[in-house]
Amino acid sequence: MIVSRADLDSLLMAKHAAPHSVLGMHRCTRGRRKGVVVRALLSGAISCEVVEPDSPAAAPVPMKRLAPEGFFEVFIPGRPDPFKYQLRASYPGGQSRQFFDGYCFLPTLGEQDLYLFNEGNEHRVFDKLGAHPRDLGGVSGVSFAVWAPAAARVSVVGIFNHWDGRYNPMRPLGASGVWELFIPSMAEGELYKFEIRDQKGGIRLKTDPYGTSFEAPPGNAAIVCDPRRFSWGDGEWLDKRRAAAGSLDRPMSVYEVHLGSWKRKPEDADRPLSYRELAPQLADYVCEMGFTHIEVMPIAEHPFEGSWGYQVTGFYAPTHRYGRPEDFAWFVDYLHQRGIGVILDWVPAHFPRDSFALAEFDGTHLYEHADPRQGAHLDWGTLIFNYGRNEVRCFLVANALAWCERYHIDGLRVDAVASMLYLDYSRPQGGWIPNRYGGRENLEAIEFIKQVNDLVHQYHPGVVMIAEESTSFSKVSRPTSEGGLGFDYKWNMGWMNDTLRYFSKEPVHRKWHQNDLTFGMLYQYAENFIEVFSHDEVVHGKASLLFKMGAWHISEKAANLRSLYAHLWAYPGKKLLFMGSEFAQSHEWRHDASLDWHLCQYPDHEGVRLLVRDLNRLYTAEPVLSSNDFNPHGFRWINCQDAGSNVISYLRCDSLERVLFAIVAHFGGAVRTDYRVGVPYPGFWREVINTNSEYYGGSGLGNDGGRASEAVPADGFAQSVVLTLPPLSTVILRWDRA
Numbered sequence: 001m002i003v004s005r006a007d008l009d010s011l012l013m014a015k016h017a018a019p020h021s022v023l024g025m026h027r028c029t030r031g032r033r034k035g036v037v038v039r040a041l042l043s044g045a046i047s048c049e050v051v052e053p054d055s056p057a058a059a060p061v062p063m064k065r066l067a068p069e070g071f072f073e074v075f076i077p078g079r080p081d082p083f084k085y086q087l088r089a090s091y092p093g094g095q096s097r098q099f100f101d102g103y104c105f106l107p108t109l110g111e112q113d114l115y116l117f118n119e120g121n122e123h124r125v126f127d128k129l130g131a132h133p134r135d136l137g138g139v140s141g142v143s144f145a146v147w148a149p150a151a152a153r154v155s156v157v158g159i160f161n162h163w164d165g166r167y168n169p170m171r172p173l174g175a176s177g178v179w180e181l182f183i184p185s186m187a188e189g190e191l192y193k194f195e196i197r198d199q200k201g202g203i204r205l206k207t208d209p210y211g212t213s214f215e216a217p218p219g220n221a222a223i224v225c226d227p228r229r230f231s232w233g234d235g236e237w238l239d240k241r242r243a244a245a246g247s248l249d250r251p252m253s254v255y256e257v258h259l260g261s262w263k264r265k266p267e268d269a270d271r272p273l274s275y276r277e278l279a280p281q282l283a284d285y286v287c288e289m290g291f292t293h294i295e296v297m298p299i300a301e302h303p304f305e306g307s308w309g310y311q312v313t314g315f316y317a318p319t320h321r322y323g324r325p326e327d328f329a330w331f332v333d334y335l336h337q338r339g340i341g342v343i344l345d346w347v348p349a350h351f352p353r354d355s356f357a358l359a360e361f362d363g364t365h366l367y368e369h370a371d372p373r374q375g376a377h378l379d380w381g382t383l384i385f386n387y388g389r390n391e392v393r394c395f396l397v398a399n400a401l402a403w404c405e406r407y408h409i410d411g412l413r414v415d416a417v418a419s420m421l422y423l424d425y426s427r428p429q430g431g432w433i434p435n436r437y438g439g440r441e442n443l444e445a446i447e448f449i450k451q452v453n454d455l456v457h458q459y460h461p462g463v464v465m466i467a468e469e470s471t472s473f474s475k476v477s478r479p480t481s482e483g484g485l486g487f488d489y490k491w492n493m494g495w496m497n498d499t500l501r502y503f504s505k506e507p508v509h510r511k512w513h514q515n516d517l518t519f520g521m522l523y524q525y526a527e528n529f530i531e532v533f534s535h536d537e538v539v540h541g542k543a544s545l546l547f548k549m550g551a552w553h554i555s556e557k558a559a560n561l562r563s564l565y566a567h568l569w570a571y572p573g574k575k576l577l578f579m580g581s582e583f584a585q586s587h588e589w590r591h592d593a594s595l596d597w598h599l600c601q602y603p604d605h606e607g608v609r610l611l612v613r614d615l616n617r618l619y620t621a622e623p624v625l626s627s628n629d630f631n632p633h634g635f636r637w638i639n640c641q642d643a644g645s646n647v648i649s650y651l652r653c654d655s656l657e658r659v660l661f662a663i664v665a666h667f668g669g670a671v672r673t674d675y676r677v678g679v680p681y682p683g684f685w686r687e688v689i690n691t692n693s694e695y696y697g698g699s700g701l702g703n704d705g706g707r708a709s710e711a712v713p714a715d716g717f718a719q720s721v722v723l724t725l726p727p728l729s730t731v732i733l734r735w736d737r738a
Contacts, residue, residue: 019169024103025082035077043167045089048072100184108143114176120390126402130210131224141184148362149177151196158192165195191221198363214314217303227406230329234336245461251626252574255291264594275327279334290616293341313357315399343411348396350382388444397452404460411464418470420445453486464488477528492529495520506550507669514643525632531573538589546584558604559728562691566730569615570663572629583609607697624659639715660735666725675725678715685733692726701726
């Protein structure tokens with residue numbers, strides 16, 4: 001026996017921290033004889049021999065089994081330098097296999113890779129860490145790499161080695177904290193995890209933070225998968241996207257979708273549709289409805305369906321629930337070829353405490369802060385990333401880039417930005433730690449946000465970054481070069497809350513709440529806003545949008561909703577509407593059931609859907625409404641003070657006022673006849689939308705297609721039109737020159 005007893009025992013007890021120094025082929029001198037020693041630790045093998053594949057005439061060299069666990073060793077004299085070899089192992093039952101030894105390969109990561117990773121600037125770390133099918137010198141296999149700096153030992157485990165950490169131990173790469181191993185002959189489809197021995201001797205079985213595919217719970221193992229194999233056909237879409245980079249004020253009407261509950265298959269145990277089943281049906285519907293984009297609620301791998309995808313354990317993998325990674329790529333590719341953009345909900349603000357995932361990954365608080373005042377989310381019971389740690393920041397930045405590169409995502413809507421910006425977010429007094437200047441801003445998170453926004457724009461021109469941010473933090477959607485956070489758009493949570501509060505009142509009480517309709521214009525142009533009615537507004541007892549409306553009867557609630565939607569589409573800002581809201585779903589959204597599509601047979605619901613379709617068509621066809629949202633000269637109040645009548649009116653126009661729309665919204669419950677509205681120019685004001693149309697489920701009362709202006713001053717204008725305002729209705733008028 002040449003191997004030391006200490007090394008042998010350490011390997012057999014799965015404690016060796018440097019297995020490549022013992023296993024594999026090494027120069028060796030025994031007395032005066034020079035040669036090489038070959039060692040292998042093989043699960044279940046009863047014999048083993050060394051074979052030279054390039055020298056068929058050379059006789060195999062039998063190895064001596066030094067331990068029943070499968071440890072083999074042989075000294076080959078007269079061979080002073082290592083040579084190319086394979087191992088031929090025999091197993092009970094007469095089975096045998098011949099393979100290259102994984103412990104004879106050099107590391108698959110170089111010093112520059114590790115330096116940039118530790119510095120936080122390896123933007124393509126997703127190609128370095130994790131599991132990657134590779135060809136090394138003509139030998140195919142899978143390279144594994146994982147960051148676990150405090151680990152005493154790390155092994156790759158799976159079905160291939162009976163989940164036994166004694167076999168396939170990894171080597172540490174200097175002081176980088178990265179462990180690495182190449183396993184020849186392994187192919188895609190293998191399940192694997194990392195078995196980590198921490199400094200206290202505890203064993204942790206962890207999934208790969210960079211895993212690209214996962215099995216279903218409760219196993220949660222990663223699956224070796226190359227997400228780059230898909231053959232894309234969306235080149236024309238990407239060219240157009242790239243050409244439009246920087247042009248933010250363009251049509252954007254977003255349909256927010258939860259893939260598992262948009263439609264299900266009741267005839268097949270009510271299962272969700274797959275990625276490939278969803279794409280054609282969803283594309284047909286989105287095209288019919290006139291939306292320009294879909295926004296997919298988080299599809300990164302997550303074990304708990306009730307989290308809706310917001311508690312991620314596999315940040316680099318599309319969830320297994322609807323198919324394989326290549327199926328998700330097909331989904332995106334199909335929508336792109338139908339002219340539909342795909343925005344992905346991205347969750348870098350927190351992660352769950354599941355023991356198999358990131359929490360205390362190597363026995364230390366590696367990805368999260370150790371102090372719960374910094375590292376724990378009180379609201380969600382989750383953990384907060386340590387944005388000040390270079391390798392953690394690298395993990396998250398590369399994750400954003402990976403979704404854009406691997407899956408051609410057109411935008412990332414960043415979840416819970418407010419919780420990232422503030423150290424005292426939802427914390428009691430004394431329950432948080434100030435920053436180095438004594439303030440409440442999370443300086444490390446802010447720098448991370450700026451970095452990821454800049455890098456996405458740099459590497460993927462035309463991809464948009466969207467902030468779900470609910471505070472008054474300044475310059476969220478301004479470039480970092482101007483002192484901003486670098487987002488392209490920000491969700492307008494203030495406008496949404498104010499507007500829904502107003503509409504929740506019965507019409508008789510609304511005159512006391514007119515400011516809820518008008519206050520938002522005071523800050524409308526401070527950011528590049530998207531006006532949103534998202535999934536958050538139709539869950540947890542908040543009621544559906546239809547049932548939020550302040551009315552007793554369904555027909556009145558539907559009329560309210562129609563008037564609200566027309567106001568939303570006419571108001572400045574890009575648009576987002578959660579699925580089901582477009583046909584006035586009655587129930588709150590349920591993540592484990594299909595939308596109530598049967599409601600579309602009823603006029604109150606189908607009328608709302610038809611209105612949303614027509615509003616999208618008007619919005620995308622008229623640049624004044626869709627490419628003029630961030631121009632403060634493109635909006636002008638006509639009258640925002642007629643609270644007693646529950647009426648607001650305003651103009652949308654281009655910078656030269658060559659095209660004008662007048663919007664008159666009447667949110668009262670009575671008909672108002674002979675209602676005079678001031679307009680800037682003489683001519684015919686054509687009624688292009690009347691939410692009270694019979695076609696939309698209304699009574700049909702309106703203005704007979706439009707009204708000619710009169711030279712009667714009103715609302716500060718020399719001209720005016722006299723309108724009939726149906727109850728709970730919004731009218732959109734387009735100016736035709738006299």
